[in-house]
Amino acid sequence: MLSRRSFLGTATVLASATAISGRAQAANIPEAPMMEKATMQPPLRPSSGPDYNPVVTLNGWTLPWRMNGDWKEFHLVAEPVEREFAPGMKAFLWGYNGQAPGPTIECVEGDKVRIFVTNKLPEYTTVHWHGVIVPNGMDGVGGLNQPHIPVGKTFVYEFEMKHSGTFMYHPHSDEMVQMAMGMMGMIVVHPRDPNFRRVDRDFVFIMSTYLIDPGTYLPKVTEMTDFNMWTWNSRVFPGIDPLAVRLGDRVRVRIGNLSMTNHPIHLHGHKFAVSCTDGGWVPEGAQYPETTTDVPVGAVRVFDFNADNPGDWAFHCHKSHHTMNAMGHDVRNMIGVSRKELASAIGKLAPDAMVMGEAGMAIGDMEMAAPNNTLPMMTGTGQFGPIEMGGMFTVMKIREGLARDDYKDPGPYNFPKGSVAYEIDAPVTDAPRQTKPMQMKPDEMKSMKGMKGMKRM
Numbered sequence: 001m002l003s004r005r006s007f008l009g010t011a012t013v014l015a016s017a018t019a020i021s022g023r024a025q026a027a028n029i030p031e032a033p034m035m036e037k038a039t040m041q042p043p044l045r046p047s048s049g050p051d052y053n054p055v056v057t058l059n060g061w062t063l064p065w066r067m068n069g070d071w072k073e074f075h076l077v078a079e080p081v082e083r084e085f086a087p088g089m090k091a092f093l094w095g096y097n098g099q100a101p102g103p104t105i106e107c108v109e110g111d112k113v114r115i116f117v118t119n120k121l122p123e124y125t126t127v128h129w130h131g132v133i134v135p136n137g138m139d140g141v142g143g144l145n146q147p148h149i150p151v152g153k154t155f156v157y158e159f160e161m162k163h164s165g166t167f168m169y170h171p172h173s174d175e176m177v178q179m180a181m182g183m184m185g186m187i188v189v190h191p192r193d194p195n196f197r198r199v200d201r202d203f204v205f206i207m208s209t210y211l212i213d214p215g216t217y218l219p220k221v222t223e224m225t226d227f228n229m230w231t232w233n234s235r236v237f238p239g240i241d242p243l244a245v246r247l248g249d250r251v252r253v254r255i256g257n258l259s260m261t262n263h264p265i266h267l268h269g270h271k272f273a274v275s276c277t278d279g280g281w282v283p284e285g286a287q288y289p290e291t292t293t294d295v296p297v298g299a300v301r302v303f304d305f306n307a308d309n310p311g312d313w314a315f316h317c318h319k320s321h322h323t324m325n326a327m328g329h330d331v332r333n334m335i336g337v338s339r340k341e342l343a344s345a346i347g348k349l350a351p352d353a354m355v356m357g358e359a360g361m362a363i364g365d366m367e368m369a370a371p372n373n374t375l376p377m378m379t380g381t382g383q384f385g386p387i388e389m390g391g392m393f394t395v396m397k398i399r400e401g402l403a404r405d406d407y408k409d410p411g412p413y414n415f416p417k418g419s420v421a422y423e424i425d426a427p428v429t430d431a432p433r434q435t436k437p438m439q440m441k442p443d444e445m446k447s448m449k450g451m452k453g454m455k456r457m
């Protein structure tokens with residue numbers, strides 16, 4: 001739900017030192033829409049200007065704007081927020097307009113945009129428009145391109161969106177802390193030609209990572225590599241929205257990465273091609289088919305494909321530790337090790353103790369004791385049983401006949417009869433094996449070409 005928090009008459013304005021024209025006055029600051037929900041909001045269709053097919057943001061929303069003359073005006077408020085990662089876990093983050101990540105900023109190639117940024121953080125900040133080609137004084141690097149935005153102040157960024165494409169925004173001010181606290185968002189600039197590579201469904205999300213100790217709420221901002229929350233739009237499975245797609249749709253997925261490592265993103269059941277990066281559109285002749293695309297740190301990858309295969313298709317990061325929630329890393333590999341004696345010895349001392357891991361770590365429906373505000377390491381249930389995933393995992397649900405703006409979860413896939421892998425009632429038998437070492441006579445060695453002379457001895 002949108003709620004509106006008006007800053008009229010209350011905010012003090014400092015126009016950017018490099019504002020190019022039409023400096024904004026305090027009375028002219030647009031309202032800053034706020035978001036209370038962490039669920040996907042419907043696409044924001046343009047009511048004026050060029051036509052385009054708007055994006056939907058996984059577990060997010062698009063920032064409403066207002067027109068002021070020929071300027072499109074947005075208002076971002078940098079502030080502390082509470083973000084639910086999945087039911088059962090919340091984090092205290094920093095973000096924009098009530099959520100982290102911030103809302104998606106959507107506009108059209110050639111738009112003149114004026115973006116007000118109000119700082120309600122306890123320290124200064126800036127906003128950098130990653131990938132957008134802007135005049136130097138609008139680039140948002142604190143100290144280099146502008147003074148940092150002091151606590152309680154509002155700065156204005158004004159520039160033209162010269163190129164269509166997919167970009168990001170994030171602070172360039174105490175960057176390590178502010179990005180580790182979740183401050184980031186996506187920018188989508190639609191082509192002015194509404195038919196340029198038009199798609200029917202257009203999804204967008206940004207990847208970030210956190211280290212939040214079980215039972216606590218605050219990310220450890222000095223962590224460099226060993227994160228335990230691998231998120232899409234600061235959500236983890238099973239809290240990430242499914243991607244509802246109509247069978248036959250042309251689909252685009254736009255992915256930004258402001259985490260500290262790369263993520264190979266994999267879609268089942270289809271092939272796709274990367275059509276756009278944060279540097280612009282990839283020419284069609286340079287595209288090639290893939291099922292996984294690696295999204296480097298500080299980069300955007302966008303892929304397009306035809307949704308021609310109905311079903312519930314897994315869509316996830318292919319680093320298996322990134323489809324897990326919080327877990328200990330000091331677990332020894334005990335596969336194949338019998339610990340029966342150890343178990344009975346421990347059982348005498350601690351009757352509740354459980355020895356596990358001899359056959360793997362599948363835990364199915366098993367409930368393990370955990371502190372409050374902690375998610376299970378592997379979780380989620382499908383129509384056939386436990387899914388045992390977490391982190392960067394969700395499901396693309398391709399169904400016949402969905403309405404244009406219908407993005408709600410269509411429920412589990414109704415498999416056609418006889419189309420699911422099945423068990424047969426048969427005894428396990430040994431496959432025939434070669435029992436003697438293979439021997440060859442010299443004349444057989446000669447005829448090895450083409451393997452014709454090989455005989456089992």
Ligand SMILES: [Cu+2]
Nearest residue numbers: 263317319322
């Ligand atoms: Cu990953």
